[in-house]
Amino acid sequence: MSEVNRQILLAARPSGFPSASDFQMVSSPVPDPGEEQVLVQVIYLSVDPYMRGRMSEAKSYAAPVNIGDVMTGGGVSRVIKSRHPRFAEGDIVEGITGWQEYAVLNGRGLRKIDPSFAPLSSALGVLGMPGLTAYFGLLDICKPKAGETVVVSGAAGAVGSLAGQIAKIQGCRAVGIAGTDDKVAWLTGELGFDAAFNYKTVSSYRSKLAELCPQGIDCYFDNVGGSITDAVMALINQSARIAICGQISQYNLDKPEMGPRLLGQLIVKRARIEGFLVMDYAARFKEGLTQMAAWLREGKLIYREQFTEGIESAPQAFLGLLQGANTGKQLVRVSPE
Amino acid sequence: MSEVNRQILLAARPSGFPSASDFQMVSSPVPDPGEEQVLVQVIYLSVDPYMRGRMSEAKSYAAPVNIGDVMTGGGVSRVIKSRHPRFAEGDIVEGITGWQEYAVLNGRGLRKIDPSFAPLSSALGVLGMPGLTAYFGLLDICKPKAGETVVVSGAAGAVGSLAGQIAKIQGCRAVGIAGTDDKVAWLTGELGFDAAFNYKTVSSYRSKLAELCPQGIDCYFDNVGGSITDAVMALINQSARIAICGQISQYNLDKPEMGPRLLGQLIVKRARIEGFLVMDYAARFKEGLTQMAAWLREGKLIYREQFTEGIESAPQAFLGLLQGANTGKQLVRVSPE
Known part of the structure; x- marks a missing residue:
């Protein structure tokens, strides 16, 4: 296990099309979870168009990322230390971690993923x-x-x-x-x-x-x-x-x-x-996921994923997404499964 | 009863704001109703913003008025000759007559108005x-x-x-x-x-x-x-x-x-x-009119009407409407009640 947590920060607010210089990679120590917290290692980071909105100060449905803060984002992670009653070491979870290799989370909005059910990355795409x-x-x-x-x-x-x-x-x-x-x-x-x-x-x-x-x-x-x-x-x-x-x-x-x-x-x-x-449909997510999983099993849904490698590639993956470089779901492979 | 039917025709398609010269008044003989038709004398003509759309050739939800045709419009009329089983001489009706003093109608879309219920003109406003x-x-x-x-x-x-x-x-x-x-x-x-x-x-x-x-x-x-x-x-x-x-x-x-x-x-x-x-709400008009009439009786709805006099004033009433000259409902008094 790496001793450092590589993180991508928002370095500047872009005007117009963002560029790599709007992001900055830093290394910090891997943090320890406090009480009722977990430490997770990110496996796949999801790259999504909504992230452009969080780089901007314009009023929207969610607060912007502050300059110098870790860019926001969700992904699939593995629990590597748990002080939370609901999660155990080794659990695979989906939720907001930010653009970084490790994150300490309080468990809110974190859902456990059954790794035997479908490829882990699908929790960020067709089943996410x-x-x-x-x-x-x-x-x-x-x-x-x-x-x-x-x-x-x-x-x-x-x-x-x-x-x-x-x-x-x-x-x-x-x-x-x-x-x-x-x-x-x-x-x-x-x-x-x-x-x-x-x-x-x-x-x-x-x-x-x-x-x-x-x-x-x-x-x-x-x-x-x-x-x-x-x-x-x-x-x-x-x-x-x-x-x-x-x-x-x-x-x-x-x-x-x-x-x-x-x-x-x-x-x-x-x-x-x-x-x-x-x-806004959170109360009906189970219904949606159940139906999507059923269609997937029946062969009625096809999906494609595209990966870049390492957290350092997240800005490039994101800029490519804004330019339409991806077909299907764009992901960053942050660490091996 | 006048022997002539004064009519306002669409004379030209306006580009931009319409003017009086886009309309032309002509006189023609008062027509006779055929079988299953009625002859009505218009009492009040309704003046409405949608009429601007009918002057234009642009594709819309209804066909445009042709150049040289009587301008389209609805009003409250009195049946003066009937060869239609559903209508009798003296009936007060509401429906499309066009901008003219008399019209022969086939009864489709024509509704009878109870003159004892509310002022006749309200059938073109609060109860229309x-x-x-x-x-x-x-x-x-x-x-x-x-x-x-x-x-x-x-x-x-x-x-x-x-x-x-x-x-x-x-x-x-x-x-x-x-x-x-x-x-x-x-x-x-x-x-x-x-x-x-x-x-x-x-x-x-x-x-x-x-x-x-x-x-x-x-x-x-x-x-x-x-x-x-x-x-x-x-x-x-x-x-x-x-x-x-x-x-x-x-x-x-x-x-x-x-x-x-x-x-x-x-x-x-x-x-x-x-x-x-x-x-598109035709199937629910009765519900709407019943409720509006109830609110009116309860004093919960106030309305105002504005009149110009004579069919010859219809273009002026309409141009005024487009300029916001009216407060409440704009009507043309075409003949006495």
Whole structure:
């Protein structure tokens, strides 16, 4: 066991797109757990778009990370010392640890993972927050009906790839928007999306969407925002339901972007747009995980994970995520299983 | 009885703000009803913001009026000849007649009005489409709870003035936005709004709203859109519900306006925006009218009507409406009761 805890701190608040210099790696002694605390060693760190928001001082649903503090993040860890009645040495747990190799935690929000059930990393993807986000966002907000057309932006990401597959399970036409030809091939080839396109190589989002959604768009699961969402909005059907899960196209802008006003279209189409956070569904996580695990066992859900190696690679993994470098779930392998 | 039917035709499609020259008055013979038809004489013509949409060729939920056709509109009329089994001479009816003194109708969508129940004109306001719009938009889309803050834009209009009063009946704090000091005084003085302001004389919509909504904004009933709505969006609370009833600030623009993108705020606040059309609630009109009539009898709803005289005044009444000249319901008195 390493005697030092390597940590990634927030070094500066980025204006616009973040860079490696906004982070700083430091080493500190591995801490000891106090009473009712555990010491965990991080195995996999989850890398997620929401982390961009925590780097910023703008008011949001969660407090920002302070300059000089360990970057926030969740992961799968192993309990290596426990002074907490609920956890024993060797337990595998999922929860917020921050971008570091070791963390002392008080057990709140920490869930035990059964390592025999599924690969450990899946607790950060299909059987974790991204899976629950796709599940509740699609089923609870979009409420798709069989035969309807569901468009997913950011479709090759951890959440989007699952949202589209859940739409297929519901009997819908699933249409994905992604940023590389490889992602598009993965969506239509392996994941069963009915159609998908690379937004970086089409001349008109709207024409392409109109071609791939001949019956219009009933549901939209939005991870991206911006002009992609403008194009979708122009093609929604009457009583369309739009779930706003993320707006990654807007996270790295110096100042808020202007766009065409879309509220008039909501009247014409009697449509609904709703933003959501998965944490608001905490009381129903068990339901979501049970269903996702069942679909996984039945072979109805396919997922992909991508790893960088070592806590020192976390900034690069995160910057890549913001640029769309990942297909499926982006993780950092911090220590061996 | 006049031998001629004076009609207002759509003469030209306006680009931007309409003018009197977009309409043309013609006289034609009073038509005879065919089998299963009635001839009605219009008493009151309703003047409504939606009419601006029908002057335009832009795709919407209803077909545009063709150039040279009678302008569309609804009103209260008297049956003067009937060849329809459901209607008798002398019946008072409410329904679409167009901007003219006489109309031959087939009875579809025509409802009989009991003239002993309430003033005839109220069938075009508090006990008609505007009342139902306020009722379903507020109660079904905003779903306000006692103690919450409800903001209404276009608050002194036919719909907005009722939406705010229904919010008060629900035990909410009602805050109105209107365009003259007289309207503001009417809202807070007679109608019981807790607060209101004249958007034309404040230096910052947002500061004024923040002052009048110290607990934030839980529900927003929007008739206006544009920068007023931007200011409201900045102040919404978690789980806010926003009903988009109209966007009158946008109806007379040459080209779609750009505005700050607001979908990110929906995530932060887990908020919902929904557009609606009252006609989608047709199956529940009886419920709405029964409740509105009960509140009216109990003295819980106050309304105001404004009249211009003669069908020839319809264009002026309509242009005034688009400029905010009306307080409460704008009507044209086409013939005596």
